[in-house]
Amino acid sequence: DTGSAAAVPIDDVDIAYVTPVTIGTPPQTLQLDFDTGSSDLWVFSSHTPASQVRGQEIYSPNKSSTAKLLEGHTWSITYGDGSASRGNVYVDNFTVGGLSVAQQAVQTAQQVSSSFTSETNIDGLLGLGFSTLNTVSPKSQLTFFDNAKASLDSPVFTVDLKAQAAGTYDFGFIDKAKYTGEITYVPVNTNPGYWTFTSSGYAVGSGSFSSQSITGIADTGTSLVYLPTAIVTAYYRQVSGATNSRNYGGYVFPCSSALPTFTFGVGDARFTIPSSYISYSPIAPGSSTCFGGLQSSSGLGINIWGDVALKAAFVVFNGANPPTIGWAKK
Numbered sequence: 001d002t003g004s005a006a007a008v009p010i011d012d013v014d015i016a017y018v019t020p021v022t023i024g025t026p027p028q029t030l031q032l033d034f035d036t037g038s039s040d041l042w043v044f045s046s047h048t049p050a051s052q053v054r055g056q057e058i059y060s061p062n063k064s065s066t067a068k069l070l071e072g073h074t075w076s077i078t079y080g081d082g083s084a085s086r087g088n089v090y091v092d093n094f095t096v097g098g099l100s101v102a103q104q105a106v107q108t109a110q111q112v113s114s115s116f117t118s119e120t121n122i123d124g125l126l127g128l129g130f131s132t133l134n135t136v137s138p139k140s141q142l143t144f145f146d147n148a149k150a151s152l153d154s155p156v157f158t159v160d161l162k163a164q165a166a167g168t169y170d171f172g173f174i175d176k177a178k179y180t181g182e183i184t185y186v187p188v189n190t191n192p193g194y195w196t197f198t199s200s201g202y203a204v205g206s207g208s209f210s211s212q213s214i215t216g217i218a219d220t221g222t223s224l225v226y227l228p229t230a231i232v233t234a235y236y237r238q239v240s241g242a243t244n245s246r247n248y249g250g251y252v253f254p255c256s257s258a259l260p261t262f263t264f265g266v267g268d269a270r271f272t273i274p275s276s277y278i279s280y281s282p283i284a285p286g287s288s289t290c291f292g293g294l295q296s297s298s299g300l301g302i303n304i305w306g307d308v309a310l311k312a313a314f315v316v317f318n319g320a321n322p323p324t325i326g327w328a329k330k
């Protein structure tokens with residue numbers, strides 16, 4: 001089997017992407033944020049208090065003839081930005097881009113934090129991390145990818161995110177039309193459950209490439225790139241008027257400032273993030289102060305290659321044993 005579905009930016013700065021999925025019988029369509037940095041599949045539902053729902057599509061298990069409550073199972077998750085949700089669990093038919101899993105654990109939200117309520121274009125999350133991270137108790141559940149893997153032509157999914165355009169999540173195959181040149185595969189460390197890999201170094205603009213190991217996670221659910229302070233300060237030293245603002249929580253600069261590109265290595269391959277991706281967004285609508293798409297990871301305890309980096313490549317998440325991750329130009 002294979003599957004292919006669109007990854008559509010939810011706003012004009014690519015803060016996140018959503019992908020249509022169908023759940024149950026008859027099918028209920030929701031738009032989910034596919035997140036390689038977590039492993040819960042949860043949805044706004046008929047169990048979510050109306051006061052916490054602001055236009056999101058909801059999944060109603062009682063309207064699905066194939067839904068079954070997973071008795072006594074609950075879940076609770078907190079994301080990197082402090083957003084959180086929790087609830088109970090059903091299993092039901094689940095389809096992404098023509099690829100179906102019969103008994104997928106669908107975690108229904110009984111409580112979501114305000115940032116999820118405010119994110120009106122996201123009806124839930126679909127975790128594509130390793131199933132060890134799943135929070136369902138007393139028995140943890142498998143991700144959609146883990147459930148689908150055995151029936152896939154190849155145990156892979158690929159990510160092709162685009163700036164201000166629809167990209168794709170493909171399952172079970174590698175589409176040669178989506179990339180150029182070769183795919184460079186590197187090892188993945190599955191502890192504690194992220195797609196953790198080691199980059200081979202970086203360059204700022206046309207500067208020399210600094211060969212150094214930068215271990216971090218490939219995280220489709222994170223908007224920006226978070227790297228060690230030394231790398232980030234080296235970058236913003238080249239941006240006139242850039243400051244690390246405690247007020248805005250990161251590096252900001254005059255939107256009129258010229259920004260260098262940022263190049264990162266994967267093995268012998270080099271990937272260049274265009275300046276336009278790093279001039280992420282005005283700090284407020286119409287402001288002439290812009291927030292950077294590259295920020296320091298100090299305080300996170302982990303380096304994160306989020307959408308700003310993923311948009312610059314075609315990425316293969318290879319779920320074979322052992323797992324690897326592959327990067328190609330596009």
Ligand SMILES: Cc1ccc(-c2noc([C@H]3C[C@@H](O)CN3)n2)cc1F
Binds near residue numbers: 033038080081083125
């Ligand atoms: C409102 C909202 C908040 C956070 C997230 C979110 N989704 O994935 C992630 C990153 C961080 C890490 O937790 C795993 N991947 N963060 C999505 C939201 F819609």
